[in-house]
Amino acid sequence: MTASQESTTTVKQRIMTVVAPILQQLFLPAGAIVLSLLAGAVFILLIGKNPVTAYIALVQGAFGNLFSIGETLENTTPLILTGLAVAFAFRAKLFNIGAEGQFLMGALAATWVGINLPMPAGIHLLAALLAGTIVGGLWGGFAGLLKATRGVHEVISTIMLNFIAIFFISYMVTGPMKEVSALDIPQTARVLPTAQLMKIMPPSRLSAGIIIALLAAGFIWWLLWKTTIGYEVRAVGLNFFAAEYAGIRPNYNMFLAMLISGGLAGLGGAIIMTGLFYRYQHGFEPGYGFTAIAVALVGGNNPPGVVLAALLFATLSQGALGMQNVAGVPQDTVLIIQALVIFFVAAPQIVRAAPDWWAKRKAAAAAAAEGAQMEGGTA
């Protein structure tokens, strides 16, 4: 073996030691996505449409021109933040189903500040975003507090808090915060221009919120992996009693995790209101907080993964309409695919078994073909 050959193998090995774990991490989400798209293709075939045409229409709907790219990214923003919210809570082994309620409460709070507290430009925007983050954080933190002090399971309490938020907001938007106008529409007034986020990609509606979302992802990554807070939150998630034994206060950290989680979701709501809609309309329930669960799972509860997964799900929902209009495939197909992705990520054995199943099928087919050939030979 020559020296150069030797060095290439070691380089190869070195690269593999870095790449292999990443590939391994990617295998499950990628496999889940591929399987779900295949299953979606079966649905599309069943209604007599061409899945390839449909998926091409979907991608074109999401990335066909500068406008749709901007819209897709605008859709990604709230999914990054709510996805981070769910992922951060997951790190403490808490299941935050309430990202939706925290998101909506944050949206309402930011709208209120944006309308009622005139301030110089910039500061006003910051105040609105901060208000959304704080109120969302308190809404999530309350569930954390109930968990830490009364042992109330966070899944149930956050579901209840979602509905309480929805009805509270409905009251506010049709009552105290309702816009005074001749048209009598159940909606708030418009957020003042001083509290609006900048548009960064006209003619699309993409606002600078995407930058805030990416910064938040970076911040959460730093918090999780480079700070004591992140270490303690993860320790509580990995082993509650071991963490307690090591002197980490698990109850405090569960509360903190829900506080931060809710804050992220609330910031998402604040960005939607200051960057996209500018006013809260009655009945606004976009469901980002539920898609966020899929985003966090597919993203492996890791900020970079969450960003990619958010982009994926935003692409699906943005492209869905294009798929319906161009290929005649109902846009709800995208919801089915989304649900399947969650199933596959939640039950990794199915994804892991898929390549084996495929190999077995191929082997069986080959054996059958061989058998047929031999039969043909003897006859």
Add this chain to the structure above:
Amino acid sequence: MDMLISIFSVALFASTIRAATPLILAALGGIFSERSGVVNIALEGIMLIGAFFAMLISYLGREAGLPPLASALAGAVGAMVFGFLISMIHAVVSIRYRADQVVSGVAINILALGLTGFLLQQIFNTSGNSPSVPNLPAAPIPGLASIPVLGPIFFNQPPIVYIGLIAVPVAAFVLFRTPLGLRIRAVGEHPKAADTVGINVFRLRYLGVALSGVLAGLGGAYLSLGQLNIFTEGMTNGRGYIALAAVIFGKWSPWGALGACLLFGLADAVQISLQNAGVNIPSDFLLMLPYVLTLVALTGFIGRSNPPAASGVPYEK
């Protein structure tokens, strides 16, 4: 005072029973599932599937020339069958593949929303409302229906209401007075112990989830065929979650859940009649009541509510 009398009328209590019926059925399903150890936040999705297929089968029945009542009854049966089928996805994923049961439930709810929207678009080329179909009219029980006050409240209702009311004592009897019920509760409290004495944990958990599928499916059928005669996209509108709240508020017992569902149903009925009477009280706080009460019940300041010990924990032999 006159207003109060006009609101708290016989009609109000009759409408309370009607509003409570889908909740009761789904909550009973939830109790069987959770008592066997499988958390079921999929009730919302199962109900939606039930509501859709009840409408679809009733529609197909009419197209096939069946009389209206037969079509609607077939629809109700179909709702139970499809409720069962969708619940089996939840069962396989969370029992066989030991996935997180909450995650699986979330996926079922999204799947149900997607699937019903997909089929509505594909079959009827519409999003929003289905065409109107034969529904289940009130079926007064001869004799009993003419009793003053009680008659109109309890005995002049669509048939699914009767099933819901009868299902409560039946479920309570099965759960607490039969060997089967004892086994269901055993695998939900301590599956390992149950397994050691020869009880098939997996089979009983499948049974628990299957019952939740059938019952919540029927509850969904009541929405599309009992209260209305159409399917509307997302028509469950959180009722599956209210049923879940009733399970918890009722401490995982059928009678307790019945009480909770009646209370939640009353809140709903009062809200509707207040609105009809044009009273300017924010109805949002009445609608919020079930969730607030459940949250309070959970904190344990008013009688603590504890789930079955092994609920939510996948069992591994």
